[in-house]
Amino acid sequence: MSEPPLSPDPPSRFVPTAIYLCYLASFLAGITGVIGVLLAYLSRGSSPPWLETHFRYQIRTFWIGLLYTLVGALTLWVLVGWLVFLASAVWLILRCAKGLSWLDRGEPVPDPSTWGI
Secondary structure (H helix, E strand, C coil), X not given: CCCCCCCCCCCCCHHHHHHXXXXXXXXXXXXXXXXXXXXXXXXXXXXXXXXXXXXXXXXXXXXXXXHHHHHHHHCHHHCCHHXXXXXXXXXXXXXXXXXXXXXXXXXXXXXXXXXXX
């Protein structure tokens, strides 16, 4: 009796998970966000298409989050900046939570180019 053919290993979800966790850890140590985006840039192009959507989503999350943070910093003098910082933090947490949820289910990000959540 012959053995069934081996199926290829499922794609590793370790790197995208680590990137989402780096983004969340950036609240404690800001450098982890930079590490996360570097990992995303280095990992894209060598994964299945559904994981590529996560890398694109993660790269955009970093740059859009940085933009929101800069807007918050620039508007601190009119006291609106604190609200922008708060909204930016909530936005980042929700994007990471949704991304981790899609990743856990093995689903691609439905719209990786969105500015929203």
